[in-house]
Amino acid sequence: MMIKLLPFLFPLLLFSLAGANVDDGNGGLVSPAKLEMFVDELPDMPKVKAFRVKKGGVPVTARITIGMYQKKWKFHRDLPPTTVFAFGTSNETATVPGPTIEAIQGIPAYVTWENHLPPEHILPSDPTIPTAASRLGGVPTVVHLHGGIHPPASDGHSTAWFTSSFRSTGPSFVSPVSFYPNVQEPGNLWYHDHAMGLTRVNLLAGLLGSYVVRNPYLEEPLNLPSGPRFDRQLVVFDRSFRTDGSLFLNSTGNNPSIHPQWQPEYFGDAIVVNGKAWPKLHVARRKYRFRIINASNARFYRFHLSNGLTFVHVGSDNNYLYKPVASTKFLLAPSEIADVIVDFSRSTTDSAVLANDAPYPYPTGDPTDEFNGKVMKFIIRKHKTMDPTEIPRRLMVHPPPAAHRAVKTRHIAMYEFESATGEPIHLLLNNKTFDDPVTETPKEGTSEIWYVINLTEDNHPLHVHLGLFVVLEQKELEDLDEFKDCMMKMNDAVGCHLGQHARGKKVAVPKYERGWKNVFKMMPGYVTKILVRFSMLKTGLAYPFDATAEPGYVYHCHILDHEDNVMMRPLKLIA
Numbered sequence: 001m002m003i004k005l006l007p008f009l010f011p012l013l014l015f016s017l018a019g020a021n022v023d024d025g026n027g028g029l030v031s032p033a034k035l036e037m038f039v040d041e042l043p044d045m046p047k048v049k050a051f052r053v054k055k056g057g058v059p060v061t062a063r064i065t066i067g068m069y070q071k072k073w074k075f076h077r078d079l080p081p082t083t084v085f086a087f088g089t090s091n092e093t094a095t096v097p098g099p100t101i102e103a104i105q106g107i108p109a110y111v112t113w114e115n116h117l118p119p120e121h122i123l124p125s126d127p128t129i130p131t132a133a134s135r136l137g138g139v140p141t142v143v144h145l146h147g148g149i150h151p152p153a154s155d156g157h158s159t160a161w162f163t164s165s166f167r168s169t170g171p172s173f174v175s176p177v178s179f180y181p182n183v184q185e186p187g188n189l190w191y192h193d194h195a196m197g198l199t200r201v202n203l204l205a206g207l208l209g210s211y212v213v214r215n216p217y218l219e220e221p222l223n224l225p226s227g228p229r230f231d232r233q234l235v236v237f238d239r240s241f242r243t244d245g246s247l248f249l250n251s252t253g254n255n256p257s258i259h260p261q262w263q264p265e266y267f268g269d270a271i272v273v274n275g276k277a278w279p280k281l282h283v284a285r286r287k288y289r290f291r292i293i294n295a296s297n298a299r300f301y302r303f304h305l306s307n308g309l310t311f312v313h314v315g316s317d318n319n320y321l322y323k324p325v326a327s328t329k330f331l332l333a334p335s336e337i338a339d340v341i342v343d344f345s346r347s348t349t350d351s352a353v354l355a356n357d358a359p360y361p362y363p364t365g366d367p368t369d370e371f372n373g374k375v376m377k378f379i380i381r382k383h384k385t386m387d388p389t390e391i392p393r394r395l396m397v398h399p400p401p402a403a404h405r406a407v408k409t410r411h412i413a414m415y416e417f418e419s420a421t422g423e424p425i426h427l428l429l430n431n432k433t434f435d436d437p438v439t440e441t442p443k444e445g446t447s448e449i450w451y452v453i454n455l456t457e458d459n460h461p462l463h464v465h466l467g468l469f470v471v472l473e474q475k476e477l478e479d480l481d482e483f484k485d486c487m488m489k490m491n492d493a494v495g496c497h498l499g500q501h502a503r504g505k506k507v508a509v510p511k512y513e514r515g516w517k518n519v520f521k522m523m524p525g526y527v528t529k530i531l532v533r534f535s536m537l538k539t540g541l542a543y544p545f546d547a548t549a550e551p552g553y554v555y556h557c558h559i560l561d562h563e564d565n566v567m568m569r570p571l572k573l574i575a
């Protein structure tokens with residue numbers, strides 16, 4: 001009898017043994033110590049041209065199709081394949097991150113984004129936060145081109161989501177085809193999912209990729225490192241894995257009686273660059289250009305190189321700086337993009353580790369450890385190679401901020417609401433949810449001053465769709481408690497700010513962040529003054545499309561866990 005039962009009992013026994021240390025339903029996690037660093041080569045993502053080249057080399061408008069597929073992706077030599085959601089021109093070529101889309105300034109592109117995802121998500125989400133959902137099932141997705149200047153219908157509005165084969169669509173869905181005029185200046189953008197309440201999980205699953213806008217006439221004379229070998233994208237994010245290779249996102253919230261799954265910040269154990277955990281790259285002893293995108297949900301990175309080499313910043317987010325700025329260490333918030341030159345010919349060593357020492361959450365959280373303190377390794381060839389490139393003294397001239405007279409001043413206050421036990425419940429802008437009527441209605445073609453007031457404990461990277469901004473001033477409040485008291489009593493940013501409550505010292509903006517930006521870190525306890533422009537950067541003219549159309553745009557915190565719950569507000573341009 002016993003013997004007969006055993007074959008049946010045995011798997012059950014194994015199952016319950018495995019269950020013993022996974023009592024919270026989260027499964028056994030891979031310790032980062034189990035993943036040897038610097039064993040996988042840094043991948044180069046496939047490139048997709050968002051233009052066609054006619055006879056004679058003339059680039060013209062193109063139509064491309066990019067799908068979202070569920071497939072397996074290998075994040076590390078010693079990790080079983082991971083089920084992911086990947087972008088690609090086909091299932092076979094889909095990658096995490098997705099292909100790098102290459103566009104040319106002024107050449108419009110039409111991108112059809114297709115959802116080929118199965119009915120069920122691979123990660124848990126939370127129905128108690130405002131979340132896109134279809135009664136027919138399916139995974140709602142919508143793509144936002146971060147840094148793009150394009151009409152509202154192509155902006156990937158959070159409620160313009162769609163499921164597989166467009167079987168269901170969200171209330172502001174307009175068309176499966178996004179129109180990107182590519183009228184922004186040459187620089188770095190990225191595309192990623194933006195579905196209401198699912199952005200954090202859809203990005204964790206892999207729905208992100210980089211997008212470069214080039215202008216050969218303006219950029220070739222700069223003589224910066226170029227071409228696929230020397231001009232590289234580094235898309236950085238952090239992820240945790242279970243021992244079976246699957247992505248890990250905690251299915252229990254930190255405040256489960258209010259939000260069963262939502263947690264205020266996702267931090268992964270492994271640092272992944274271009275889809276490989278702690279990769280290595282063999283480099284020649286010469287200059288390279290790295291466009292580093294922080295595609296983490298919540299992790300900040302303060303990058304430096306272990307051998308002390310400097311980074312020379314040539315751009316920040318999607319714009320060139322006026323002149324190069326050298327630094328040995330720099331801070332990148334989620335969704336910020338650094339554009340740096342590293343000259344390996346100056347290295348005294350044969351390798352350099354790209355390292356990170358930003359506490360998490362930034363700035364008051366845990367220090368980094370030997371795992372999340374390392375990002376990737378450069379292995380530097382022994383002998384110098386010929387290097388015809390240089391770092392010019394001047395890069396690109398943009399009209400100075402003073403040239404934009406602001407016609408309106410607004411105050412944007414960031415609030416975090418906590419439960420009785422001190423756990424975050426949700427975060428709001430101006431104490432309003434996403435569904436409250438629109439209050440930010442800039443006039444197209446104008447510039448505005450926004451005072452962004454951070455009343456929370458965290459650094460919230462603010463992202464404004466469509467509008468580019470310059471940080472004019474950041475002031476550290478002398479008496480944050482007094483200011484907070486005023487704000488909590490009155491929710492009157494204007495009254496509290498202009499009254500006697502906002503004394504403080506000015507803190508310089510780092511030189512490498514003084515350009516026109518898409519995202520900026522709003523330091524806790526600071527009032528940050530930005531100039532946002534809702535017109536074309538170079539000419540100051542209105543956009544070459546109807547920016548006042550429905551469904552409008554949004555602005556939000558780019559910590560995805562905050563954006564989803566629900567640190568995001570509508571932004572509607574008016575004529």
Ligand SMILES: *[C@@H]1O[C@H](CO)[C@@H](O)[C@H](O)[C@H]1NC(C)=O
Pocket residue numbers: 069070071072091116117
């Ligand atoms: C994509 O390929 C994977 C196998 O790699 C398969 O499981 C999946 O069903 C495919 N998806 C589609 C939409 O064909």
Ligand SMILES: *[C@@H]1O[C@H](CO)[C@@H](O)[C@H](O)[C@H]1NC(C)=O
Pocket residue numbers: 024026250251252253254255
């Ligand atoms: C998941 O989150 C809960 C609540 O914050 C926590 O108690 C638990 O330790 C977490 N589980 C893992 C595996 O991190």
Ligand SMILES: *[C@@H]1O[C@H](CO)[C@@H](O)[C@H](O)[C@H]1NC(C)=O
Pocket residue numbers: 236294295296297298299300301302331332333334335336358362461558559560
């Ligand atoms: C990446 O962005 C996240 C959130 O947007 C931020 O917390 C993190 O510090 C950033 N990391 C780097 C390296 O910039």
Ligand SMILES: *[C@@H]1O[C@H](CO)[C@@H](O)[C@H](O)[C@H]1NC(C)=O
Pocket residue numbers: 431487488489490491
């Ligand atoms: C924020 O809004 C809630 C609900 O409308 C209200 O109860 C609360 O007093 C507001 N807080 C502030 C600081 O205005």
Ligand SMILES: *[C@@H]1O[C@H](CO)[C@@H](O)[C@H](O)[C@H]1NC(C)=O
Pocket residue numbers: 362363364454455456457458459460461462520521522523524525526
């Ligand atoms: C908001 O303020 C908190 C401290 O009060 C700080 O930790 C956090 O970084 C600030 N966020 C931003 C975006 O500045």
Ligand SMILES: [Cu+2]
Pocket residue numbers: 427458459460461557558559562563567
């Ligand atoms: Cu935030």
